[in-house]
Amino acid sequence: MPAVRRNSRPRKQRHSSTGYARGDDTKNRLLEIAIGVFGESGYDGTSTRLIASKAGANTAALQYYFDGKEGLYLACAGYLADRMLENIQPLIAEADKLLRESADRDSMIDQVCGILDRQAVSMFGASDAREWVLFLAREQIGLRPGPAFDIIYERLTKPTTATLVKLVSRILDRLDDDPQVLITVLAIIGQLMYFRIGYQTALRMLGWQDFTGERLDHLRSVLQQHVRAMLAAAPSSPS
Amino acid sequence: MPAVRRNSRPRKQRHSSTGYARGDDTKNRLLEIAIGVFGESGYDGTSTRLIASKAGANTAALQYYFDGKEGLYLACAGYLADRMLENIQPLIAEADKLLRESADRDSMIDQVCGILDRQAVSMFGASDAREWVLFLAREQIGLRPGPAFDIIYERLTKPTTATLVKLVSRILDRLDDDPQVLITVLAIIGQLMYFRIGYQTALRMLGWQDFTGERLDHLRSVLQQHVRAMLAAAPSSPS
């Protein structure tokens, strides 16, 4: 602990005369900071004291707004799911349009690549999204589902993958619930996710410092090639 | 906690008259149980009390053998890395033989598939390996490397992937250190790893209860198709 850091809490006035929106302000700040800390250190590795101090609040506030650590964690899951869904909503809508119009195979393949690519960019590009994906990953990793997992699955994973599944089932000319289709979708997602989950491994193998600029572009292009290769597979065994 | 479980600690005699191997016995039991618990709950979520009691020992023993929780964790990483390396050693050796003999493209592709498939089987099949992979995943997920990560990377990841990289670089007819090659190797690994890391997500999407029997076979076959598709890609841009 180098510096003393007294009274340095982020200022948070901005209410003209009524106590306007002071509460929501701290509440959201708490939420966003909590996602970052939980993502970085996991549920057990995170202390409510740290979250509170980073947000310029105290642990009592956390209790007041979220009814404790567990409640805060669940609120984080919901907030994160909604925000991430908003982020890809445009692409989902576009894909659904293609599906309604019975577009050709190639545009559907392009669309799958587009969705993946958008995810890649926001995973490595945006400042927040880095820890957000870690939060997701940590929640999925558990052997048993847990309440936060359910929230994320229902509000984010299910709607997102549903569209991907429909696209891929058309592309491979198979039924929606064919395991081949589902496994392919999971593999496409996993291929990308691993670069975030195995972040250190990937960087060390590649001898890179981070995934930015040209290096990110390179990654994106290779992953796209893979997706196209996977989806080009001739539907040999109709199962 | 249903039953009382007094004096039920796993018996561990077996020393004829000298105090032969009593210590090593508890030490190894501690180690193996610790990997499971750490894998399941993560470092922070794990209490040394639980490990000790599961191993039929006490926290003092843990201090004695491993110099505390941190030491135990590092010992787990080393143990796990060595054991997993032993497990794939035969396939690595076989691959190196192919490389020395400058085998044809198809056999090298088969070999990559073989290595992946072996990993898939041991990840989902064997009793231990389930939590072992979680241990690996949790260690990789961190934003900063940590000492256990280094151990795993040097003793397991590096030797394993080195062979895969050589195979893939030959298959794609590129240099060893071409990012395209490395990214492809990581994607191949990631594709599989995600089914363990996103275990719950995968099961729920597929509507499965577990990955066993026919379902595992199906998964293996689809993943193999993907690898073949990825590697079949014509080396268009020689970069």
Add this chain to the structure above:
DNA sequence: GTCTATAGTCGGATAGAC
């Protein structure tokens, strides 16, 4: 080498002033 008992620390939650 193995155990029990305990010291010392930290984190989550609560009470109650403002």
Add this chain to the structure above:
DNA sequence: GTCTATCCGACTATAGAC
């Protein structure tokens, strides 16, 4: 709504008997 002060439980690590 926001804060300080405090309680209490859980955890790691240690001391010392056997």
